[in-house]
Amino acid sequence: MKIDACGLSCPEPVIQTLNAINRGAQQVSVVVDNSTAMENVKRLAASKGYTTTVAPQGELFVLELSKM
Amino acid sequence: MAIQPVSRFLASRRGIILIGAVIGILAPLLQKFGNPANMGICVACFERDIAGALGLHRAAVVQYIRPEIPGFILGSLAAALFFKDFRARTGSAPLVRFVLGFCAMIGALVFLGCPWRTLLRLAGGDLNAILGLIGLTIGIAIGDQFLKHGYTLGRSRPTYTSSGLIMPFFAMGLLLLLFFAPQFSANGPIFFSEKGPGSMHAPIALSLAVGLIVGIIAQRTRFCTMGSIRDVLLVGDLHLMSGIIALTVAAFATNLILGQVHVGFSAQPVAHSNHLWNLLGMVLAGLAFVLAGGCPGRQLILSGEGDGDAAIFVLGMITGAAFAHNFALAAGPDTMVDGVLKVGGPSIWGMWAVGIGIVICLLIGWAMREKIEEAA
Numbered sequence: 001m002k003i004d005a006c007g008l009s010c011p012e013p014v015i016q017t018l019n020a021i022n023r024g025a026q027q028v029s030v031v032v033d034n035s036t037a038m039e040n041v042k043r044l045a046a047s048k049g050y051t052t053t054v055a056p057q058g059e060l061f062v063l064e065l066s067k068m
Numbered sequence: 069m070a071i072q073p074v075s076r077f078l079a080s081r082r083g084i085i086l087i088g089a090v091i092g093i094l095a096p097l098l099q100k101f102g103n104p105a106n107m108g109i110c111v112a113c114f115e116r117d118i119a120g121a122l123g124l125h126r127a128a129v130v131q132y133i134r135p136e137i138p139g140f141i142l143g144s145l146a147a148a149l150f151f152k153d154f155r156a157r158t159g160s161a162p163l164v165r166f167v168l169g170f171c172a173m174i175g176a177l178v179f180l181g182c183p184w185r186t187l188l189r190l191a192g193g194d195l196n197a198i199l200g201l202i203g204l205t206i207g208i209a210i211g212d213q214f215l216k217h218g219y220t221l222g223r224s225r226p227t228y229t230s231s232g233l234i235m236p237f238f239a240m241g242l243l244l245l246l247f248f249a250p251q252f253s254a255n256g257p258i259f260f261s262e263k264g265p266g267s268m269h270a271p272i273a274l275s276l277a278v279g280l281i282v283g284i285i286a287q288r289t290r291f292c293t294m295g296s297i298r299d300v301l302l303v304g305d306l307h308l309m310s311g312i313i314a315l316t317v318a319a320f321a322t323n324l325i326l327g328q329v330h331v332g333f334s335a336q337p338v339a340h341s342n343h344l345w346n347l348l349g350m351v352l353a354g355l356a357f358v359l360a361g362g363c364p365g366r367q368l369i370l371s372g373e374g375d376g377d378a379a380i381f382v383l384g385m386i387t388g389a390a391f392a393h394n395f396a397l398a399a400g401p402d403t404m405v406d407g408v409l410k411v412g413g414p415s416i417w418g419m420w421a422v423g424i425g426i427v428i429c430l431l432i433g434w435a436m437r438e439k440i441e442e443a444a
Binding site: 006007008009010011012014015018033034035036039043044047059 | 079153155157160215216220221222223224225226290292295298299302303304305307361362377
């Protein structure tokens with residue numbers, strides 16, 4: 001499942017990710033465009049038992065969440 | 069210099085506790101050096117004072133160009149540039165953000181403080197702050213429901229770097245007006261209060277230095293009081309909450325050392341003990357903060373790192389402050405008349421303004437929802 005959260009203000013990236021997790025997604029890919037959102041999504045993922053890898057892509061961050 | 073480890077530390081739990089403690093220690097010190105009692109730092113009050121100094125309102129007791137405010141913006145700019153985090157962006161419903169900033173300021177001035185000052189008031193023994201915190205939590209909880217149901221102001225877009233520098237230039241302009249204090253006409257601005265809270269201030273250099281330090285650390289840590297309550301309610305995340313607990317504890321300890329703790333409800337400095345309106349004022353403020361995505365302090369920091377939408381929120385707050393005093397919406401403090409306590413609070417106009425503000429924010433939250441996509 002892919003989420004494009006670029007340009008959305010806090011905490012919308014987190015909420016969109018949370019909605020995906022609550023729907024039972026095992027793999028979630030989230031694109032954000034600022035480090036605040038990146039840290040927030042990463043924290044959410046950890047609290048929900050997902051591992052996260054972060055790949056910076058120019059101005060963007062691509063987060064790959066997967067259920068541990 | 070190794071930027072990465074510093075950056076990681078500041079983004080960690082310990083970083084957020086650090087910024088909370090820094091504000092908690094520096095704000096009471098600013099009081100010791102001249103700022104009004106339980107108002108070492110208050111973003112709402114200080115923006116209101118700036119509006120007054122510029123003559124946007126004529127409440128003679130609250131007019132001063134508070135250097136802490138430009139300090140926050142410029143500190144944030146410096147940190148964002150140094151850590152390569154400056155991103156000029158704008159275009160996410162600017163007019164709505166202006167209205168939210170306006171409403172937030174009305175609520176804050178009926179309570180008499182932003183969330184930072186709410187915590188500082190609590191740490192000084194002002195128990196009315198508890199009503200403010202309850203109101204803030206209720207407002208945020210209402211806003212959370214809108215967020216859960218798809219509320220969004222839409223995406224911002226990258227824009228010219230020069231556009232992102234407008235607020236820092238605005239901040240520098242304020243500092244120039246403060247340093248040179250020009251008199252633009254015989255009875256005109258710049259106004260500086262001769263009595264009342266506006267006349268009480270720490271030395272300019274100290275206020276500016278504290279503003280810059282807090283601005284720098286707050287930019288790196290993303291400290292946000294509204295976010296701390298929202299994250300606990302919404303996702304059970306205690307990260308930001310640890311910062312506001314650190315702020316309150318550090319401020320209480322510093323106040324104890326400085327002899328600045330006076331526990332009670334009545335006749336607290338620059339505060340009123342009208343419980344209902346302390347609560348309702350902050351319900352409005354909290355709701356407006358959630359819908360705009362940050363407390364007043366956080367919005368100032370964002371405006372320094374290139375966020376044009378946060379800048380509009382700040383300008384909405386300053387305009388709201390001007391209206392609040394011109395239209396007698398802001399609450400008056402408790403006063404002692406011949407040894408008898410006269411409880412302060414908002415005028416009938418202020419009560420109406422809070423009610424109308426809450427309705428406006430509810431309409432914004434209800435109307436601006438995107439349909440949530442069903443499972444992909």
